[in-house]
Amino acid sequence: MQQIFDFDTMVKHRERAAARLASVLPVLEDLSQRLLDRLDDTTRRFSRALDFGGRGSVAPALAARGMLVDSADFSAAMAARAGGRPTTLPGPADFALMPETYDVILAPFSLHFLDDLPGALIQLRRALKPQGLLLASLPALGTLHELRLSLLDAEEALTGKVSPRVSPFPDLRDCAGLLQRAGFTHPVADIEELNFLYANPLALLHDLRDAGETNALAGRSRTIAPRALFPAALAALPQAEGRMEVKLHMAVLTGWAS
Numbered sequence: 033m034q035q036i037f038d039f040d041t042m043v044k045h046r047e048r049a050a051a052r053l054a055s056v057l058p059v060l061e062d063l064s065q066r067l068l069d070r071l072d073d074t075t076r077r078f079s080r081a082l083d084f085g086g087r088g089s090v091a092p093a094l095a096a097r098g099m100l101v102d103s104a105d106f107s108a109a110m111a112a113r114a115g116g117r118p119t120t121l122p123g124p125a126d127f128a129l130m131p132e133t134y135d136v137i138l139a140p141f142s143l144h145f146l147d148d149l150p151g152a153l154i155q156l157r158r159a160l161k162p163q164g165l166l167l168a169s170l171p172a173l174g175t176l177h178e179l180r181l182s183l184l185d186a187e188e189a190l191t192g193k194v195s196p197r198v199s200p201f202p203d204l205r206d207c208a209g210l211l212q213r214a215g216f217t218h219p220v221a222d223i224e225e226l227n228f229l230y231a232n233p234l235a236l237l238h239d240l241r242d243a244g245e246t247n248a249l250a251g252r253s254r255t256i257a258p259r260a261l262f263p264a265a266l267a268a269l270p271q272a273e274g275r276m277e278v279k280l281h282m283a284v285l286t287g288w289a290s
Contacts, residue, residue: 057087106121178269
């Protein structure tokens, strides 16, 4: 399998970000609430839940609904701050989750940095009890598209070469197929398009850093970026009402264990 992400670097980013979560927690909570709202669309009642990589945005809300919550993350610091009973996962290939343990699993923006996404979904499906529910979200194709292009253009203009700085994201059409391939029944994938406005363009980069979303691509450049790169790229992004506009295409995945 082709390596797209540097897993160890991703974990280091999340370890460092754990101490800065407060600055981005309101945004993470808003995004996770869109998953939590899906729980109200079913008459099922859940008692045992897994918060998979929720970064403090999911576990408290599940506990408030009366559930016993485990919080799993590849980063020990993130797991400790998530709000449930912490579990540190050993690596991307084997989550070491107990089979048929959870009624519901929520995985908000915690799967998009894994090379083997189908394998990750299989692991989560196995951790669900029969008729258990998975709710997951991840950035889909089109997310940060303008930033990706701006960085490429600015780097080429400054250095004559380019390196990847924004992760690739899946097409929505592939997401339901991934769920079906992983053995989920009634797989559904839909999209929510969200716009974020920044008065200070650098705040976008700070938010990504504080959420643990810094570049962890295996093919990224290891050299220090030119000082002018990010200001030039951010200045070229679309403006709305005098603010920089950033688009998030949020794919929401729903699947049931048989």
